[in-house]
Amino acid sequence: MFRIGIGHDTHRLVTARPLVLGGAVIPFERGSDGHSDGDALTHAITDAILGALCEADLGVHFPDTDPQWKDANSMQLLGRVVWLAHERGFEIANVDCNVMLERPKLREHIDAMRENLAKALNVEIGCVSIKAKTGEGLEAVGRGEAVTAQAVVLLRQS
Ligand SMILES: [Zn+2]
Numbered sequence: 001m002f003r004i005g006i007g008h009d010t011h012r013l014v015t016a017r018p019l020v021l022g023g024a025v026i027p028f029e030r031g032s033d034g035h036s037d038g039d040a041l042t043h044a045i046t047d048a049i050l051g052a053l054c055e056a057d058l059g060v061h062f063p064d065t066d067p068q069w070k071d072a073n074s075m076q077l078l079g080r081v082v083w084l085a086h087e088r089g090f091e092i093a094n095v096d097c098n099v100m101l102e103r104p105k106l107r108e109h110i111d112a113m114r115e116n117l118a119k120a121l122n123v124e125i126g127c128v129s130i131k132a133k134t135g136e137g138l139e140a141v142g143r144g145e146a147v148t149a150q151a152v153v154l155l156r157q158s
Contacts, residue, residue: 005049009041014032021042046081096131102137
C-alpha cells in the first residue's frame with residue numbers, strides 16, 4: 001500500500017556554473033559542479049523515489065558516462081522517475097527535504113522550488129516541504145564548498 005524512500009546528494013560548488021536547486025536558478029557567484037545541471041535537491045528526491053521502488057539509483061538509470069545526460073535538466077529526469085512510479089501503480093503522497101547550503105539564503109526561493117517540484121511530482125504544493133539549513137561554518141557545506149540535499153518520499157498505491 002505504501003512505500004518509503006530516502007535520498008541524499010552532494011555537489012561541489014565551483015565558479016562559472018549556475019546554482020540550480022529544485023529547478024530554480026539561484027543567483028550566486030558559484031554553482032554546482034556535475035555532469036547534469038547539478039540540481040542536488042532534485043537528485044535527492046529522484047533517488048528517494050527510486051529507493052521507494054527498490055529501483056537502484058540515479059546513476060544506474062541516467063549514467064554520467066552517457067553523453068545523452070550531459071547538462072541534463074534534472075527536472076526532466078525526475079519526471080521520468082515519477083512516470084516509472086506511476087507505471088508501477090504508485091503516486092507521490094508527500095516529500096520532505098533538507099537543503100544544506102552556507103550561502104546564499106534560500107528562503108525567498110523556497111516557494112518557487114516547491115512549485116516546480118510539485119508540478120514534476122504531480123502533487124499539490126502542500127505535499128512538498130523544503131527546509132533550508134546552513135553548515136554552521138563546519139565541514140564542506142559550512143566552508144561554502146558544497147551543497148547537500150536530503151529527501152524522504154512516501155509513495156501510495158494509486
Ligand atoms: Zn547530483
